Amino acid sequence: MAKFLFIYRDPAEPASPPSPEQMQAFLAMWGDWFQKYGTAILDGGDGLHPTGKLLKTDGTVSDGPYVESKEIIGGFSVVQCDNYDLAVGIARDCPIAKIGGTIEIREFAGFN
Amino acid sequence: MTNIAKPTEAIPDSNKLVEHFFRHEYGRLVSVLTKRLGMRYIDVAEDCAQIALSQALHHWGRNGIPENPGGWLFRVASRSAIDAIRKQAMEVRAQPELSSLPQSSLFAEGQVQPSDWILEEPGALDDDQLQLLLVCCAPELPVSSCIALALKVMCGFSVSEIAHALLTSESTIQKRITRAKEKLRGDPSMLKIDAAIFDQERIDAALMVLYLLFNEGYLSTHTRMSTRRELCEEAIRLATILSQHPRNDVSSVYALLALMSFHIARLDARTDEAGDVLLLESQDRSKWSWSDIRLGMDWMQRSTSSVQASRYHIEAAISWEHCRAARFEDTDWDRICELYDVLLVRIATPIQWLNRAIAESYRSGPSAALQIIAAIPESEHPVDYPIWHAVLGYLHHRNGDLVVAKQQWTIALGCTHSRAEQELLRRRIASCS
Known part of the structure; x- marks a missing residue:
């Protein structure tokens, strides 16, 4: 079994905030996703605040959001399955993918 | 983690x-x-x-x-x-x-x-909702703004959802909401929302807003039935909140709820599978919702506590007459004409006269109905209203006057933007030649 980190990327500037009805539909999609892949999802993860800080090599710290990026990292989950194909399949069904976000899938190297 | x-x-x-x-x-x-x-x-x-x-x-x-x-x-x-x-x-x-x-x-x-x-x-949040509803239905605001504002802040619709449901543009809705809020914000009496808002004038304004919101759903030619039903259901939900009013006479709210229940019971039967509007006589009455009709009867029962009958009492009574007829032929047109006469004493608008004329056409034929319409001063005719011309066409058609029927339906075709209505009118016009 391999472990994968799903990194959710949202567009930096969404067109307009979702309506309450859309949010409820979105919540239902999360529910379906957990239901379907419950055993594979090791950690549902968390969402991330849109702003943050960046420590650069010269030691300076700047406040995000960072204008240069078109997408911001909005959250993550940890998924366990046999191979990349299965991981991609799980990601494809994830609500993030269905509402126009992208998902970066990275396998854990297993150093520890 | x-x-x-x-x-x-x-x-x-x-x-x-x-x-x-x-x-x-x-x-x-x-x-x-x-x-x-x-x-x-x-x-x-x-x-x-x-x-x-x-x-x-x-x-x-x-x-x-x-x-x-x-x-x-x-x-x-x-x-x-x-x-x-x-x-x-x-x-x-x-x-x-x-x-x-x-x-x-x-x-x-x-x-x-x-x-x-x-x-x-x-x-006890419903009390807060009731008060905000009365704020949104301010008598000094245009009704169209009240509807948009209530859908936004009370029903949680987004601007684009409101625009979609009311068949208008997002910028129009945004303008209505922004202006309404500006006006309310500037009103010193709105700094504190309290029980002072419970006056009869505001309740009457709220009734009218909810009545029209319901009609937006009921009479709309929106292609999606779910959207139309949602508007009707929101109107009923808000009216139910209004009915919990602690003071004043709420029997008119009960009457409005009765009216809405009798109407929503027949909503699904109003259109055929292709989305075309079906007239009352062609509706499949087995599709009417009896649970809604029963609910309407309960509301009607409660509404009789008042000595004074509101327009909603009369309209609910008319709607009830339709509901209780097992078949179209069983409709008690004498009673309906009588009720319209009572209603017309209060609201003698051309549209109400038109409704009265339709009822008359079923009681004593299309020429009697056309006489009623002929008595309405021409200056008051709602010439931009497609239903006005569609009904005139229908009455003339039944009266055997195909030429005038075709003329009226052609005018109606020119003023409706609904594709379902246009389709229906085209078929009717074609049947005249």
């Missing part, structure tokens, strides 16, 4: 949430926060409601729905409201020139501490 999920047990069962839960919670949160902050801060209230729902989405999606989802949302929304107020207060302190700007009534009055209301669990 945060909250290691145990997915099999912690599966968020989103099906547990009732339909439109988020939308209706939005309305409750905006009501309760606006009540506490004052009308000037309705935008802050809306932002906080949005933040609470958005946090719920992220949290509940991963961890499951809490036992008391309404209370959860209320706590998050209250906290963000307090943060927003504190931030505002700090900005005012840092920049004294801002101090002339209106501050939050909550902060400025200094008499209410955030802790007083953050712990206050929702429960």
Whole structure:
């Protein structure tokens, strides 16, 4: 079994905030996703605040959001399955993918 | 890692949430926060409601729905409201020139501490919703603005959803809402929303707004039945809130609820599979919802407590006459004509005369109906109203005058934007030649 980190990327500037009805539909999609892949999802993860800080090599710290990026990292989950194909399949069904976000899938190297 | 999920047990069962839960919670949160902050801060209230729902989405999606989802949302929304107020207060302190700007009534009055209301669990929230509803239905605002505002702040529709439902543009809806809010914010009586808002004039205005909101759904030619039904259901939901009014005479609210129930019972039967409008005589009465009709009868029963009959009492009685006829031929047209005569004493609009004429056409034939219409001064004819011409065409057609029927239907075709209606009219026009 391999472990994968799903990194959710949202567009930096969404067109307009979702309506309450859309949010409820979105919540239902999360529910379906957990239901379907419950055993594979090791950690549902968390969402991330849109702003943050960046420590650069010269030691300076700047406040995000960072204008240069078109997408911001909005959250993550940890998924366990046999191979990349299965991981991609799980990601494809994830609500993030269905509402126009992208998902970066990275396998854990297993150093520890 | 945060909250290691145990997915099999912690599966968020989103099906547990009732339909439109988020939308209706939005309305409750905006009501309760606006009540506490004052009308000037309705935008802050809306932002906080949005933040609470958005946090719920992220949290509940991963961890499951809490036992008391309404209370959860209320706590998050209250906290963000307090943060927003504190931030505002700090900005005012840092920049004294801002101090002339209106501050939050909550902060400025200094008499209410955030802790007083953050712990206050929702429960009696309907009272807040009732008051905000009466604010939104301000008699001094155009009805179209009241409808848009109520759908936004009480029903949690987004601007684009309102535009879609009311078949208009987003910018039109945005303008209506912005202007309505500006007007309400500037009104000194809106600084504090309290029981003073419970006057009969406001209730009457609210009844009219809800009546028209219902009609938007019922008479609309919107292609999606679900959208039309939603508007009708929202009107009924808000009217039910209004019926909990603690003072004054609410029998007219009961009558309006009866009217709405008798109508929504027949909503699905009003169109055929292709979405074309079916006239009463062609409807499949087995498709009528008897549970809604029964509900309407209950409301009607309760509405009789008043000595004074409102227009809604009369219209509900007319609608009831249609519901109780097992077949179209069984309709008691004498009674319906009589009820329209009572209604016309109060509201003698050309549209009501038109309805009276239709009833007359079934009682004593199309020529009698055309005589009634001929008596309406021509200057009052609603010439841009497609239904006016469609009905005239229909009466002339039944009277055997195909030439005039065709003329009227052609005019109707020119003034309707609905594709379903256009289709129906084209077929009728073709049948005349």
